[in-house]
Each structure stands twice: as structure tokens, then as C-alpha cells.
Amino acid sequence: MSQVEQQTARALLRRLAVEQAECRIPSVTAAIVRDGEIAWQAGRGQVGGQPPTPATQYRIGSITKSVVAVTVMRLRDEGLVDLLDPIGKHLPDTRFGEATIAQLLSHTSGLTAEPPTAWWERTPGVEMPDLLTRVGPGEVKHRPGRRYHYSNVGFALLGELVARLRGMPWLTAVQAxxxxxxxxxxxxARPRPPHATGYAVHPYADVLLPEPEHDAVAMSPAGQLWSSTTDLARWAAFVAGDTGGVLSPGTLAEMREPAIVDDADAWTSGYGLGLQLTRHAGRRLAGHTGSMPGFLATVWADPADRVGVLFMANTTSGMSRTLLADLLGILDEHEPRLPEEWRPGGADPALLALTGLWHWGPTPYVLRLLPDGGLSLEPMRGGGRASRFEPQDDGTWLGLDGYYAGETLRAAPDHLDLNTFIFTREPYDPAAPVPGGVESWT
Known part of the structure; x- marks a missing residue:
């Protein structure tokens, strides 16, 4: 499945055209990615008197942060940093060094959102030594780890972390x-032809004001990059799981895990490790928004469905918040993905013998053998502690998710030992080693 059908393409184009016209956007380009390939792409408006093309560059703002975060995770995977390291361990010239690398990646460090400089997005940037001098203890607004507080300054520090550990500018490391x-x-890092010019659109007249564009220098890891539809589509495929060897699938999945939520009661938006997260219409999406004077951009990817969606526009503000959700909705309405065909597979007889009904005390659970060779343990009636497990070299099983994530399952013919909890074939089976002893049922 690659290119969308003509009827779908027409519906997608109309939604984009409505956005450009009603929101008065100088130009906008959008794309849908399916199974790692661009399935639909279109542009509206004008760039230099011509419609934007897949090669036209736009500034992508804070999507830069996700690219920097991938480089930081590579450092972690190489053993050069630990996510629990305080940033001061690697940047000793910081004056607020207790925030950890993980907290900086997830915007839970408590650092101020913006640097104590002139409006950094619209003025020439300062060098890192100058920035570190300006950012003192007074710029810590919350106790590290207490809450989600978006911090551009935090990603400036992560860019400097990459630079120092790689011995080269952060951008050189990211490029390589x-x-x-x-x-x-x-x-x-800077625009090259063909590229869009950033504009502010007058709120009460159809008049454009060109926005300034500068090198943010020390703050550049927070939002410097420019990109094209073609490149951002490749990034969407990456976030969806096509890592191209840049990261292991496990590390990318770790980045997509919620580290903090922004709306705890509803949990519709949150943040992982350098990736924004949102839930919409049954989808769990990962990606990032981007905003710089004159530009807006967003990319989302759904790893479960191997689909991504993106837009880039050269306007400071004014776009709707529903464009990408609407594009995904049109795709789902016109071309819903067919489920994969079920096919039978083989199974180790010893594992097959473990499947079926088990009991945690009086509560029935079902143990299933998964197609990938893992195990799934979940309450028969739902609503309890469910987890998946993968085999380990020593014969045990490691929990992957849910309550038992990271915990060890040991399986014997007559009982399961799951981090001291004993599951038996019969409720409180007296023949199994149930801690506390078992009396006869009466």
C-alpha cells in the first residue's frame, strides 16, 4: 500500500486548500507517509510566485529538538552518558547542574522556558559561554522532576552536551x-534555495510582514533547522519505526514512552524523551510541533499503523489545530488499513504447555503465547494487571509493559513466580508453593 487513491487524494487536497484559504496562509505543504513511503503530498499558496514543491524548505523550529534528542540517546547507548546523570557532571560550568539528562529531554528539569536574552527567536544569538553566564539559579522555576515545563534552554544545554562529548559542533554531530x-x-541550519520566506499575516488585512531570520547560536538546538517535505516525511517514517540503523528499535520505543503528561486528568498530550506525544481517535502519536517567527510545522507518526502525517507553513500564527488530525481522519475514512492476515505458526511444546488458565489467588488469568515467541498474561475478565514478557537467556521472562514492566517471571509446570506473586493452576492450589500456606476451601 503506497499511493492513496484519487478520491482520497481529492478529499485530502480539499482539506489542505480550506486550511490555506480560511487561515490565510502564504503557503503550506503537507504529506502522508505510509509504510515508510510518501503516499500523498500537496502544496497550496505561493513561494516565489510558484506553488511549493516537496523540495521547498521551511523552518521546522522545535522539531529540531527531536533530532538533537536522538543524538543524545546515541550517546546513552554508547555508554558515554546515563540518563540519570546530572547535567553538571558533563557541563560543570552550569550553575543549576542537578537537573538530569532525562529531565532535560522530557521538559521536567524545571528550567525557564526562554533564555534571559532579547527575544531569542527574532534576534541574533549569543555564544554558549554568554548563555551559561546569564542562566543562573534564578532561572530554575520548578523543582526538577516536579512537573512538565517546556524549556528551550534545556535543549540548548543538550546541544552543548552533544558538542562536548563528540568534540564537534552539535550540528556536525547531528548531520553525521x-x-x-x-x-x-x-x-x-540555514535556508537554501528553494525556500519559503517567513511572514506574519496582519490580523485585520491581507498584508504580509517579513519575519527576521537569524542564527540562534547557543539556542540553535532548540529550533534552528530548516527542512523539506521529502526530508520531513523521512523523519516521520523514522519516528514510526523505520530507524535506518540510527537507533535501535528499543531505544526509539523508549523515546516514545510517556515520561510526563501535560494534561494529567485527560492524558491527551504529553512528552517522552525528546518527542511530543498525543492521543487522538484511538491513535497514539509521537512527533513534535515547531514554531518560529514566520513558520509553523508539525509531524506526527503512529508506529502501530506505520503511518505519519506532516505540514509546514510560512506563517507566524493563525492555523487551525485540527489539520493533521483531519488528514488522518480522511485517510481512515477512505482507505482504512486492512488487518494483517492471521497465519498459524509453530510453538515449543514446553511453552505451549504453559498456556491457558492460571490464578493469582482466586483471580483467573490467561497466559497466551504470542506470535513473536513472547508471553502475554492478563486477567480473564479484564481490568487488572496485564503485561507482556520476552524470554531471557537464563530461562526467565522479562516484563515489557504494564504493572510488571522490568520484573521477572519464572515459570514452572505447577506455578508461575512473578516477582514473588505465585500464580497456580487452581485457585490457591495447596500443591503449589504459595507463600503463607493454603487451607482447604470450605
Missing amino acids: EVLDPLGMDATT
């Missing part, structure tokens, strides 16, 4: 380790 391997050769 992320952009080049993914084939994103149209993603650059």
Missing part, C-alpha cells in the same frame, strides 16, 4: 549521525 544516514540532505 542522524541526517546523513537517513538521507535527509535537504535539512540544514
Whole structure:
């Protein structure tokens, strides 16, 4: 499944055209990615008197943060940093060094959102030594780890972390380790032709004001990059799971896990490790929004469905909040993905013998053998502690998710030992080693 059908393409184009016209956007480009390939792409408006093309560059703002975060996770996987390291361990010239690398990645460090400089997005940037001098203890607004508080300054520090540990500018490391391997050769720090000019649209007249564009220098890891539709589509495929060897699938999945939620009561938006998260219409999406003066951009990916969606526009504000959700909704309405065909497979007889009904005390659970060779343990009636497990070399099983994530399952013919909890074939089976002893049922 690659290119969308003509009727679907028409419906998608109409939604984009409505956005451009009603929101008065100088130009906008959008795309849908399916199974790692662009399935639909379109542009509206004008760039230099012509419609934007898949090669036209737009500034992608804070999507830059996700690219930097991937480089940080590569450092972690190489053993050069630990996510629990305080940033001061690697940047000793910081004056607020107790925040950890994980907290900086997830915007829970408590650091101020913006640097104590002139409006950094619209003025020439300052060098890192100057920024570190300006950002003192007074710029810590919350206890580290207490809450989600978006911090551009935090990602400036992560860029400096990459620079110092790699011995090169952060952008050079990102180019060599992320952009080049993914084939994103149209993603650059400064614009190159063909590129859109950033505009502010007058709120009460159809008049444009060009927005300034500068090198953010120390703050550049927070939002410097420009990209094209083609490149951002490759990034969407990456976030959806096509890592191209840049990261292990396990590390990318870790980045997509919620580290903090922004609306705890509803949990519709949150943040992982350098990736924004949102839930919509049954989908769990990962990606990032981007905003710089004159530009807006967003990319979302659904790893479960191997689909991504993105837009880039050269306007400071004014777009609706529903464009990408609507595009995904049109795709789901017109071309819902067919489920994979079920096919029988083999099974180790010893594992097959473990499947079926088990009891945690009086509560029935079902143990199933998964197609990938793992196990799934879940309450028969739902609503309890369910987890998946993968086999380990020593014969035990490691919990992957749910309550038992990271815990060890040991399986014997007559009982399961799950982190001291004993599951038996019969409720409180007296023949099994149930802690506390078992009396006869009466």
C-alpha cells in the first residue's frame, strides 16, 4: 500500500486548500507517509510566485529538538552518558547542574522556558559561554522532576552536551549521525534555495510582514533547522519505526514512552524523551510541533499503523489545530488499513504447555503465547494487571509493559513466580508453593 487513491487524494487536497484559504496562509505543504513511503503530498499558496514543491524548505523550529534528542540517546547507548546523570557532571560550568539528562529531554528539569536574552527567536544569538553566564539559579522555576515545563534552554544545554562529548559542533554531530544516514540532505541550519520566506499575516488585512531570520547560536538546538517535505516525511517514517540503523528499535520505543503528561486528568498530550506525544481517535502519536517567527510545522507518526502525517507553513500564527488530525481522519475514512492476515505458526511444546488458565489467588488469568515467541498474561475478565514478557537467556521472562514492566517471571509446570506473586493452576492450589500456606476451601 503506497499511493492513496484519487478520491482520497481529492478529499485530502480539499482539506489542505480550506486550511490555506480560511487561515490565510502564504503557503503550506503537507504529506502522508505510509509504510515508510510518501503516499500523498500537496502544496497550496505561493513561494516565489510558484506553488511549493516537496523540495521547498521551511523552518521546522522545535522539531529540531527531536533530532538533537536522538543524538543524545546515541550517546546513552554508547555508554558515554546515563540518563540519570546530572547535567553538571558533563557541563560543570552550569550553575543549576542537578537537573538530569532525562529531565532535560522530557521538559521536567524545571528550567525557564526562554533564555534571559532579547527575544531569542527574532534576534541574533549569543555564544554558549554568554548563555551559561546569564542562566543562573534564578532561572530554575520548578523543582526538577516536579512537573512538565517546556524549556528551550534545556535543549540548548543538550546541544552543548552533544558538542562536548563528540568534540564537534552539535550540528556536525547531528548531520553525521542522524541526517546523513537517513538521507535527509535537504535539512540544514540555514535556508537554501528553494525556500519559503517567513511572514506574519496582519490580523485585520491581507498584508504580509517579513519575519527576521537569524542564527540562534547557543539556542540553535532548540529550533534552528530548516527542512523539506521529502526530508520531513523521512523523519516521520523514522519516528514510526523505520530507524535506518540510527537507533535501535528499543531505544526509539523508549523515546516514545510517556515520561510526563501535560494534561494529567485527560492524558491527551504529553512528552517522552525528546518527542511530543498525543492521543487522538484511538491513535497514539509521537512527533513534535515547531514554531518560529514566520513558520509553523508539525509531524506526527503512529508506529502501530506505520503511518505519519506532516505540514509546514510560512506563517507566524493563525492555523487551525485540527489539520493533521483531519488528514488522518480522511485517510481512515477512505482507505482504512486492512488487518494483517492471521497465519498459524509453530510453538515449543514446553511453552505451549504453559498456556491457558492460571490464578493469582482466586483471580483467573490467561497466559497466551504470542506470535513473536513472547508471553502475554492478563486477567480473564479484564481490568487488572496485564503485561507482556520476552524470554531471557537464563530461562526467565522479562516484563515489557504494564504493572510488571522490568520484573521477572519464572515459570514452572505447577506455578508461575512473578516477582514473588505465585500464580497456580487452581485457585490457591495447596500443591503449589504459595507463600503463607493454603487451607482447604470450605
